[in-house]
Amino acid sequence: xxxxxxxxxxxxxxxxxxxxxxxxxxxxxxxxxxxxxxxxxxxxxxxxxxxxxxxxxxxxxxxxxxxxxxxxxxxxxxxxxxxxxxxxxxxxxxxxxxxxxxxxxxxxxxxxxxxxxxxxxxxxxxxxxxxxxxxxxxxxxxxxxxxxxxxxxxxxxxxxxxxxxxxxxxxxxxxxxxxxxxxxxxxxxxxxxxxxxxxxxxxxxxxxxxxxxxxxxxxxxxxxxx
Numbered sequence: 348x349x350x351x352x353x354x355x356x357x358x359x360x361x362x363x364x365x366x367x368x369x370x371x372x373x374x375x376x377x378x379x380x381x382x383x384x385x386x387x388x389x390x391x392x393x394x395x396x397x398x399x400x401x402x403x404x405x406x407x408x409x410x411x412x413x414x415x416x417x418x419x420x421x422x423x424x425x426x427x428x429x430x431x432x433x434x435x436x437x438x439x440x441x442x443x444x445x446x447x448x449x450x451x452x453x454x455x456x457x458x459x460x461x462x463x464x465x466x467x468x469x470x471x472x473x474x475x476x477x478x479x480x481x482x483x484x485x486x487x488x489x490x491x492x493x494x495x496x497x498x499x500x501x502x503x504x505x506x507x508x509x510x511x512x513x514x515x516x517x518x519x520x521x522x523x524x525x526x527x528x529x530x531x532x533x534x535x536x537x538x539x540x541x542x543x544x545x546x547x548x549x550x551x552x553x554x555x556x557x558x559x560x561x562x563x564x565x566x567x568x569x570x571x572x573x
């Protein structure tokens with residue numbers, strides 16, 4: 348099976364979950380993929396589209412199964428044909444390029460060899476505006492394809508900032524939610540966050556702008572899909 352077909356499988360499963368169709372027909376082909384199959388995702392456009400779709404689909408599946416939240420991210424892996432991956436391994440290992448969870452302080456933290464072989468080649472902070480964990484401050488779920496992934500992530504970033512970032516001209520203060528504080532290193536620290544806000548015209552310039560990390564609404568969202 349070619350890599351673009353793998354991406355379509357991930358998108359089909361996510362669509363099936365959204366439309367509440369038969370989970371078996373979309374789930375089974377993915378569960379039969381081997382590690383070598385996934386190595387065919389050989390550039391970042393393919394990897395980002397496939398693994399974002401997989402993360403969002405697997406989270407929604409576990410949520411529908413009423414999996415306890417303390418088990419969701421680290422204790423309930425998706426089982427492929429010959430190996431397994433948890434949500435945290437997909438997000439922090441593959442998509443964040445082998446970084447630990449923000450709450451992980453173990454200096455010897457490492458990922459399995461399989462995760463290391465599947466990881467992105469280049470970090471992309473925009474994945475934070477595509478992964479959904481069921482909270483109101485999470486970005487809505489969209490369907491990602493490899494061909495237009497850059498444009499799709501650009502639009503996802505723009506949409507998220509419109510909802511979760513603001514600027515007060517009177518006090519020259521930009522406010523973003525806690526996600527930006529938790530993953531500040533992914534954005535390049537304070538200066539990187541301000542540059543991002545300027546790039547998306549939340550602020551007009553970065554000089555002397557005060558940055559505040561506001562609240563993150565963890566209340567469960569009624570509908571996770573866009």
